[in-house]
Amino acid sequence: MLAGVEEDALEIFEEHRGLLFGVAYRMVGAVADAEDIVQETWLRWSGARGGEVRHPRAYLVRITTRLAVERLHRLREARETYPGNWLPEPLPTAYATVPAGAPGAAEAGDAAAPALRAESVSLAVLVVLESLSPLERAVFVLREAFGFPYREIAEALGRGEAAVRQLAGRARRHVAERRPRFSVDPVQRRDLTERFLAAATQGDLDGLLALLATGVQVVGDGGGRGKAPLRVIADARKAGRFFTGIAGRAPAEFAIRPVELNGGPALLITSGGVPHSVFQLEIADGLVERVYLQANPDKLRHLAAPAGA
Template sequence: MSDRTTGPGTDPAPGTDPAPGTDPATETFVAHRNLLFTVAYEMLGSAADAEDVLQETWLRWVAVDLAQVRDQRAYLVRITTRQSLNRLRTMSRRKEAYVGQWLPEPLLTAPDVADDVELAESVSMALMLVLETLSPTERAVFVLREVFDTGYDEIAAAVDKTPAAVRQIAHRARRHVDARRPRRQVSAEETRAVHESFRRVLETGDPRALLEVLAPDVVMVNDGGGIKQAALRPITGAEKVARFLVGVLGKNKAPITVAPTVVNGGPALVVHLDGELDGILAMRVENALVTGLYYVRNPEKLTRAETETPLTLR
């Protein structure tokens, strides 16, 4: 049995140096904690589950003979991946019983995440929703290869496949994702401008003004988790989306406050009704119009709406 008493719950805050006297295993884990969290979150779409995976990773890590580990970072990523795969299979059963649409848990992120284009895209609501359509193994392979640029041999060891099989899975997953992701890169300036226009018209509750910023084929996905009112299926079309937004936000005649924020590396809106947090609204922008809306109202997924979560690819 290990005599270490430190763990993920007692480590110093992410991004800080370990406390004096911590052992090499703790120092290594703390040094890579943000990376491991990002790997787990991108695979799971849930910060709470990602934290559980980190705890499981820690328990396995402290039992490892470090003298036998050639690449400690790769070894930690391998453990995290395996634990995430186990958790993914459990989550798939939970999602089958989930009320309505399931969206990733939104994370308040620091400006440096938004500045890293590759990282921001990889954790965007739009892409993470696409990743939900992959099988657990496909998702793990895609995340490790396309996001973290992990070698095929390392991925093979993490998912218990041959390198040749991993190459095939990676090709299939990439083709699947590319067919569903936005086809045109949008500048940060264009995105912010559209967000600001959308914010203003959302506060007015004018459905005609909403129609001017929504693409004709816009799709809105709502996640209330059975706790808050939310459409049980995606809403398609500008007129239907506008009516839904006006109806949900205006039904109680409560004062609406819509403030800009940065969620999952991109501009988003935090919505308060009568001073109470109602939800986080992320969106996809193309051709100066909103083409996708992702509204998380489930209170259980809003616990990180006010505290920044460090994410990193390195």
């Protein structure tokens, strides 16, 4: 009998695993930390006699959210002393989409439109979420990315519904003010990504400048271990010279392949088959407005497996 209960608990948990990982990743912006949170959620779920829980999804999301808030408080202290810019870990799009277990739009009332819900995993939005408090971030993720009703969010956070609505409004305004107005046309992004790759690898500075917006920003994250600019490059010509320069100093046995990360096209550079760096472009008005360069090897390990392609 006990074995049957354990099997039921595991089946229920696996049914919601994608949702729980999606919440945790959007909260902390790190794959390993999100996986740790999901694993801790399983330990608590399996020890709670899950068969006696009336609303498994709400219970599991509550555990995950609270663990993520706790983890985010600890991570923020470490990120204050992080060398250079801190960027979220790139995540294969297959694992970044809103899982089928998430609430539907009809259930969410005035929650965000599907476009914003899909955009919630983009680097542009995840970077903005870093400036929210842990509670504001939790409310934004649950409401805007997954469409949870305010009542369920309040229960998950142990707060009153009125307070949660205030947090949601404040977070929504903050994100709206700071979120870059990038195009989300996947065909255009893919085309410009391919042209960017061709110009950079050929050392074609003029070709690059034709693709870069005047105020383009290059945001790099080397974590003190990979080669990336410590400060944001905010000039088209400097950015162009930077890209042609690193293309001329490519690592040994390097290869470049297009991948789908965080809901959009990206370029994965490997050296001897090991992930070396990732480039993700944000586009507006037909030009590259921002380039994210992830070169911290600790944040690229999960892309080594075939599933990262």
